[in-house]
Amino acid sequence: MITNRILLTTPCYPYPSLPANDSLTDATGQRFTHGDDIFSLVSHTHCYANHILAQNINMPATLLEYPRWNNFIEEVDKEYAMIGISAFPVHLDMVMKMCTYIREKSPETKILLGSYGAQAFAAQYDEETKKKYVDHVVLGEGVKFLRELLGEDTDRPIQQKVMPKCGGAPAFINKYPKGGLGFLVTGLGCPGGCDFCATTEMYKKKRIELLSPDDFVNHVELYRKHFKNLSSIFVIEEDHFRHPRWLTKTKERWEKNMDLVKNVDWTGFGSVDFIWHYAENYGWDAIPETGMGAVFIGVESKFAGEHGYRKVREADAR
Ligand code: SF4
Known part of the structure; x- marks a missing residue:
């Protein structure tokens, strides 16, 4: 069992799209500049919650963003002591499939679920169902929670040093803008x-x-x-x-x-x-x-x- 490294992941690809087939990772197209006609920006963002967690704990982390199922199970099969999943509410079907796999292949692994997906999960299911899938439903700010769980100092400031860049542009200029x-x-x-x-x-x-x-x-x-x-x-x-x-x-x-x-x-x-x-x-x-x-x-x-x-x-x- 891997006890000196944590696995942090988003739900596996393919992630469900939002109404009108909008992409979850296109924050401007589906929300911030939605409906601005030709000036709507197409964009991509990363799952920053996991990057912030990884940067702010002493324990090294393996980080997966929207992994293919095969990549995910390849990591789970290494038997991490702790796996954290950060998810949107629309991801819950996939999250539960992932948790079921982890429980089966690596029953000793502690599973953490965070972000607004965790909030929806906590609101939707009774205690018994929650325990079946997840060991820690993390609500609120996650760095402090994870540091406490790992027995680390919780008073250090939270760093966000040079995280992966996101990108955006009007679709008529570039439908696949690079991270800038x-x-x-x-x-x-x-x-x-x-x-x-x-x-x-x-x-x-x-x-x-x-x-x-x-x-x-x-x-x-x-x-x-x-x-x-x-x-x-x-x-x-x-x-x-x-x-x-x-x-x-x-x-x-x-x-x-x-x-x-x-x-x-x-x-x-x-x-x-x-x-x-x-x-x-x-x-x-x-x-x-x-x-x-x-x-x-x-x-x-x-x-x-x-x-x-x-x-x-x-x-x-x-
Ligand atoms: S509580 Fe939510 S909707 Fe209300 S002002 Fe704050 S962020 Fe906006």
Whole structure:
């Protein structure tokens, strides 16, 4: 049994597509720029959760992204003491097939299931069924959980050093864009607490900061050092504008590096009401001065106000 190395994997290929046959790994085509006609971006992203886990534990990891079934069983047959699977909810059929195989071939292996697939799994099945397939259903931030499980120090900062690049382009320019964009996660969770949002349940209405403003800019500089042509970073956070101090400090730090000011920008996230508040307090120019070049904006439907949601009541998205 392999006890000095962990196997981290996504569900096996082929992964199910989303409604309208959209690809799960095409975050812009299926979601962020969906419906923008010829300007919709076709893109690909990686399973960053596993990369972040692998970078932040002392134990070496073998990492598989959407492996073919044969590649997956080849690794499982080596009998790892621990296998972690990070999955989307639509993956659960495949996840259970994989768990069944692991239980059969390597019954001593402890199986961990994380990400929003774990949340759906936990909500769907009773305790007995859960135990049949999975030993640890990991909800919330996973690095701390895994470090604790491995008996490692949990106080070290979380690193995301030069993760695999994602790529995107309008389909009329390139249907298969190469990886040219960096990717970082500055924080998980959102204090907004909207009752329809999976994040609310996953992180219990709290924000968990993964990168401070200094760490964030250091990580961008590291990308730049290794990839001279990299000009954009995709930065995951539920709502950057809910954290104005984080943005202000990022702006101060960003403006000290003229290479970043001239050559790099990042895509952030915001809900329309908090973008509005930020602009009212700091001015619209303060947004690009943080280095942010594009924002994915959360806008509720025009009927949301009737149900008690207030985003569009406080700000006019137009
Ligand atoms: S503001 Fe957005 S991210 Fe935050 S809880 Fe509401 S829907 Fe979720």
